[in-house]
Amino acid sequence: MTTASKGAYHTGVYRNVFSELGYEDNVIQEKLERTWAELLNGDPDVRIYYPMGDDMGYFLDTGNTDVRTEGMSYGMMMAVQMNDKNIFDRLWTFSKRFMQHTEGRYKDYFAWHCKTDGTRISQGPAPDGEEFYALALFFASSRWGDGPEPYDYSVQARQILRACVHKGEEDEGDPMWDPATKLIKFVPESPFSDPSYHLPHFYELFAERADEKDRSFWKEAAAASRAYLHTACHPETGLSPEYANYDGTPAPVQRHGDYRHFFSDAYRVAANIGLDWEWFRADPWQVEQSNRLQAFFRDIDVADYRRYTIEGQPFDEPALHPIGLLATNAMASLAADGPDAEHFARLFWNTPLRDGVRRYYDNCLYMFSLLALSGQYRVY
Numbered sequence: 001m002t003t004a005s006k007g008a009y010h011t012g013v014y015r016n017v018f019s020e021l022g023y024e025d026n027v028i029q030e031k032l033e034r035t036w037a038e039l040l041n042g043d044p045d046v047r048i049y050y051p052m053g054d055d056m057g058y059f060l061d062t063g064n065t066d067v068r069t070e071g072m073s074y075g076m077m078m079a080v081q082m083n084d085k086n087i088f089d090r091l092w093t094f095s096k097r098f099m100q101h102t103e104g105r106y107k108d109y110f111a112w113h114c115k116t117d118g119t120r121i122s123q124g125p126a127p128d129g130e131e132f133y134a135l136a137l138f139f140a141s142s143r144w145g146d147g148p149e150p151y152d153y154s155v156q157a158r159q160i161l162r163a164c165v166h167k168g169e170e171d172e173g174d175p176m177w178d179p180a181t182k183l184i185k186f187v188p189e190s191p192f193s194d195p196s197y198h199l200p201h202f203y204e205l206f207a208e209r210a211d212e213k214d215r216s217f218w219k220e221a222a223a224a225s226r227a228y229l230h231t232a233c234h235p236e237t238g239l240s241p242e243y244a245n246y247d248g249t250p251a252p253v254q255r256h257g258d259y260r261h262f263f264s265d266a267y268r269v270a271a272n273i274g275l276d277w278e279w280f281r282a283d284p285w286q287v288e289q290s291n292r293l294q295a296f297f298r299d300i301d302v303a304d305y306r307r308y309t310i311e312g313q314p315f316d317e318p319a320l321h322p323i324g325l326l327a328t329n330a331m332a333s334l335a336a337d338g339p340d341a342e343h344f345a346r347l348f349w350n351t352p353l354r355d356g357v358r359r360y361y362d363n364c365l366y367m368f369s370l371l372a373l374s375g376q377y378r379v380y
């Protein structure tokens, strides 16, 4: 056990699941480095990163032809894990220059998507971006040290988290975490959540690194999110909806669509639970949940992945991101101890990055899963 904060302890131990399965360490390392290189500057039909000028770059949502805080913050987390400061700083410079608000009701939040030239498409934020930015910045501060603004990484991370918790107390706008339940919201204005945004393992670390006065808040948020996931994941299938109320039930149909089912957003829940178990080992339910989810998908061919009700009824609609779903099913092997853990890790190992128009989301989840299953998605 390394870090100690009331209740949960960072284990400091990183399983290399691939190595446990007999793959050679040098082959695993080569695959990781090659995959990162392919995402950055590989085949035009596979890459998702594009440099811009001398000091910027972006991850492109190739399916929607836009740049999202999701992908930018994911890219920064991948870059810090890969010790790639150049890419990290380029993504952060683009995010600061074009996406972060400097005034108004969203001050310190980020516009959730923009065009590749930096023009904002929407002003509102998506909280999964802010939480990934904050932890990636804290890790950058630990790995490389703080530099001059805006590369004073830990200062930037604290500024983001301060807005997330306190927005609306003395200024206009809304916090990203619901003050009553300590649960992350889908967007600051919404009275419901998105189960895939719940990252208790991140909040444990915010409890050690955010503003002193907010540390107990983050401990409570970690506990609240762990408990929330019990209610959002179906007790038999392990599937969760894309958006859910604070009691875990699927949120009502929204003006922009029906998110009551297991579809793209929801894939990340399995990956998040796997990494929380790896980093903190705080909630044994995560082992049962990971076994349940893998059992649900065990006999379904990746090519036949669909949209599902959380009870497990398939729709006549294919998954938009089957490789992404395979990647998260495999990342569940960090927590699973059942008969399917090896199957998914091996199947994922033997599956290449996705190519084609819809590749962005799949390939982000792929890289995270590869890092995690090779013991290299670490706390810095």
Ligand SMILES: O[C@@H]1[C@@H](O)[C@H](O[C@@H]2CO[C@@H](O[C@@H]3CO[C@@H](O)[C@H](O)[C@H]3O)[C@H](O)[C@H]2O)OC[C@H]1O
Pocket (backbone or CB within 6 Å): 061, 063, 064, 068, 070, 112, 124, 125, 126, 127, 128, 129, 187, 256, 264, 265, 320, 360, 361
């Ligand atoms: O209404 C928007 C809402 O859509 C936005 O959410 C972000 C976009 O969707 C989420 O991920 C997508 C999953 O499906 C794939 O096909 C896409 O490529 C992914 O981007 C993402 O996690 C959210 O950040 O949030 C703001 C709301 O106003």
